[in-house]
Amino acid sequence: MSGHSKWATIKRAKGKTDAARANVFTKIGRELAVAVKAGGPDPNNNAKLRDVISKAKAANMPNDNITRSIKKASGELGSINYDSITYEGYGVGGVAVIVETLTDNKNRTAGDVRHIFDKCGGSMGTTGCVSYLFETRGVLAVEKKPTDDDDEMMMLALDCGADDFNVEDGMYEILTTPADFSSVRESLESKGVVFVKSEIEKIPSNYITVDDAAMPKLQRMLDMFDENDDVQNVYHNADLPEEEEEE
Structure with a gap:
């Protein structure tokens, strides 16, 4: 697993600003809603919900927020349907990028994802173009x-x-x-x-080294995906320096 930027990512997550933490909680809230809709609000009978609750606790999401999200999802707001859509593409330097989303508006999300790829020197590809990596x-x-x-x-x-x-x-x-x-x-x-x-x-499965000139564009792309409410997770194979991850 050499080169996996997990350690710096964990450090960065633990030191997130309040605004960034709120963004993470919003994303986890959507995952809770999807889990509740799929298997009900009782974690004892819903393995997927138990998994998301564990993820929420690991991210230091307060228990009140977790409970409120589950109640909201099982109540009147449970009528909101989120579609899980995965996009694949390339960042600068040929970096492979996978973007996982939960959205209530497919056209908006597809447009946003394509815009971020294009704006940051990348390109959105077809399904399967990088997932094999x-x-x-x-x-x-x-x-x-x-x-x-x-x-x-x-x-x-x-x-x-x-x-x-x-x-x-x-x-x-x-x-x-x-x-x-x-x-x-x-x-x-x-x-x-x-x-x-x-x-x-x-x-x-392997990592790509990005030259210093291209790094700001790649980092900007990752930040823009991270800030988008519809984007749940972003994976890439760039070998980022640890200081880039901890900013």
Whole structure:
């Protein structure tokens, strides 16, 4: 998993401004709404909802916000339908980009995504043009405490069904298959493990180095996607310097 910018991303997420954090909560609120609509408002009977609640807690979303989002989704506002649409394309320097969205207006979102690609020197491609360069994995990140034993944590993770484990920069990263993600997460939670990241994401199989001249355009594109309400997740295979991730 060398080169995966997970560690800097986690640090940046933990240091988000209030405005950025509110944006994250809005996006998670949509995921909660979709999960409730698909399987009902009771997390005991809705595995997908349990997954999103875990993600929300890892992002430090207050319990009141989570409860309110679930009630809202199961009430009168539950009539709002969000479509899950994934776009693929290229950033500057041939960087592969996947943009996952939840939208109540497909035309608006498609136009916005295309505009961001074009404005930042990239281009929107067809479905499947870059997805083969990524692997879908469950990612659980745990902050390492001074008293933690690396071998013990690794054995715990593997015993709970994880299929890979990394230690780096004061963090444990536990990887699962998408199918095993929920069971591994719940098993670790039952052992008292607390996550700073808990989600299924796409990890690139290799990375592209972007030259310094092109980096500002790429960073601007990623920021514009991040700020768009309809965009839930953005994945790319650029080997970003850590300082770029932490800004």
